[in-house]
Amino acid sequence: MEVIQHSIDQNNQGERIDKVVSSLNKDWSRSLVQLWIKDGHVKVNGEVVKANFKCPLDASVEISIPDPEELDVEAEDLNLDIAYEDQDVIVVNKPKGMVVHPAPGHSSGTMVNGLMHHCKDLSGINGVMRPGIVHRIDKDTSGLLMVAKNDQAHEHLVNQLVEKTVTRKYTAVVHGNIPHEYGTIDAPIGRDPKDRQRMTVVDNGKKAVTHFRVRDRYEDFTLVECELETGRTHQIRVHMKYIGYPLAGDPKYGPRKTLPLNGQALHAGTLGFVHPRTGEYMEFHAELPEEFTKLIARLENSR
Template sequence: MEKMEHIILESENNERIDKVISALNEEWSRSLVQQWLKEGHVTVNGKNVKANYKCMINDQLVIEIPEPEELDVEAEEMNLDIYYEDGDVLVVNKPKGMVVHPAPGHTSGTLVNGLMAHCTDLSGINGVMRPGIVHRIDKDTSGLLMVAKNDFSHERLVNQLVDKSVTRKYFAIVHGNIPHDYGTIDAPIGRDPVDRQRMTVVDSGKHAVTHFRVLDRFNDFTFVECQLETGRTHQIRVHMKYIGFPLAGDPKYGPRKTLSINGQALHAGVLGFVHPRTEKYMEFEAPLPEDFLQLIQSLKK
């Protein structure tokens, strides 16, 4: 059984322990952590506590992470927007608001549930929770994803991500008026030591590079295209905040006063990769969703 140790930080003082632990890993739901506490998998300073225990600075947490249960992830019929499909690869346009794959305590309504109903052949490399999933985009980001239908394709697509040879262009609306037309943000990204649910630019983080170009400017907002060279968690959201132009509508990294658009204005519009079997380069483009276009129109006015 894997163990994790954590010392309570000043920012976590007086927070409920179930909330603190679930913030340490985005795949640990609050209900899953409460189950662990009930079963005695968590100790604070060597003692078991209840889920409503209020943490104190320098409390020493030890979390025994049980082996994951094989969850029954069920196929669900969905009207998926599929851009391309053959025996090896599938390219799908994910709508805003949809989670990519199931997690403990959240096993239905995800893209994976829909994919399982659409096709029976998905790679098994990422196990029962993420069949076929090569890369992810956030719940409130719309756009293109590649899906592997067998392990052969999965390995080759992942290798392209590692080699930084996959084309990934995103379209975003950010706060502020970016003065220059082009830029590159080269800043390492890691977990925020103060708030474990967020990522931030830290010296100890992983190498991360984002290229951007300005497409249009509207008073207090800028419409940009961002091209990923690396693919870190929340990379565009973190990098644009880092240079002082956070994404509009972003509840995690944006300002309090922002556009009420239910999540960040971010769309994965262009995806290009070399087909794992034919070795031919393929590129797909998904137009901006209707709500994104309406937002641009309202900003222009």
Template sequence: MDKRLYSIDETLKGVRIDKALSTLNEEWSRTQVQQWIKDDHVLVNGLAIKTNYKSIPGDTIEVTIPELEELDAVAEEMDLDIYYEDADVLVVNKPSGMVVHPAPGHISGTLVNGLMAHCKDLSGINGVMRPGIVHRIDKDTSGLLMVAKNDMAHEKLVQQLVDKTVTRKYQAIVHGVIPHDFGTIDAPIGRDKKDRQSMTVTDSNSKSAVTHFRVIERFNAFTLVECQLETGRTHQIRVHMKYIGFPLAGDPKYGPKKTLKLDGQALHAGLLGFIHPRTNEYIEFEAPIPEEFEQLIEQLRRSKD
């Protein structure tokens, strides 16, 4: 194990220990340092501390850098649909049916496997099974994802998600004909106590969740909508649309059994915009609806005539 020693001077007086360390060593991200602190890899004057510890001049900090864990997943050559790439960020259009990152029992064929073959470097902040992954979309949801190629980019992109400055717009087909043209769903989402694999609108152990939507087109018994995320909770659009009585077509978890013939929910992450972590310029990308999704819309239009 690699051990490093640092001393706190007056310039870092009162600064949180994670920020102080990332200042003393610019190669370390605060998120990375916070994890080391939680794992007791950081000692101040020989004692373990918490991430909110405020530095005192004269403190001696010992950092034990853990050895990198071997990644169980392997690089796999894939024909990835890359929309943008530079030294810091990559934007990829994920097809429906592809899992974003490996998990126990499912360590191949994921987006991460493909990214590992495509990129030499990816951010390590989210751990060895999720290199570069800043946010995710469900397996059966298609669309755009931003990927961090280094820890600096990762931290800044995550902060934008926290600050709600990332633009994320989805197209979805829902059951029912929504009567109003616009709406906002502000309802907290948490784990469903009756089914731990599902999320639900609940007041217990929930987090705030806000989804804005607008109607794009109405059909006989379905509606094409655009949903814009203000927050990014697990299954947020799927849970929120079910909550207001218009569940997604094809959704095996939250939708009705009698639905359109689809392999999963009719949901596409079509627009993604964010501030570039290095240039500080806003960049935006748009991916068209997949062919299967477009064919479904045409089918609904014909049935309407």
């Protein structure tokens, strides 16, 4: 482990420690440095600090650069559906039923296992188990995800998510008939205090905003397009339940007796972002999977 010493001068006085450290080496992205700080690899005057710590004049900064970790995620040929790829970004159309990254109980068959086989160059900001992963969608949600192939691209894409400039549109089938054509759900989301495996709308949750538009109505269901302004865990599923129209097939947030589906009827069909190198806005579209189109046909026939 390499250790680097740095002294705070008048040019850095009062600046955040993550900004100071990331400025010392062009290869150290802000997100990477924040991970080091979180893991205790950055100290100021011998003390572990937080990323927003303001540096005093003449303070001594010690940076212990962790040795590169060997990826222990097994590469698997999963025949990923790659919608786009260049030297910085991969856009993957994830099938329903696939977990995005390894976790307890899901050590293989994940999108990351497939990415490790497809491409050896992935950003390391999120650590060994989530290389390149900028954002996620649930196991039983299908559709588009952007993946970073280097740390600079990763940080650029994450900043776009933070600034709410990424376009993310989903198609969903929900229970009930929504009477109005469009709407916005602005309700904070956090862990359900009664069930830590579920999310819910809570006063002290994180800000969450979902816009929706009705695309079609059936006898007991509505086809909607939801656009994310924020990206909280299970956001669309929680928000649609909150307003009384839970997703069809949702085992966690929907009614028990529903359509014969393996998981919620939710598809991330549109993804748009500014390319981290060229500055060009790019938008991608993924057709509805076969199960989803069959569901819509069935609902149309029932009218």
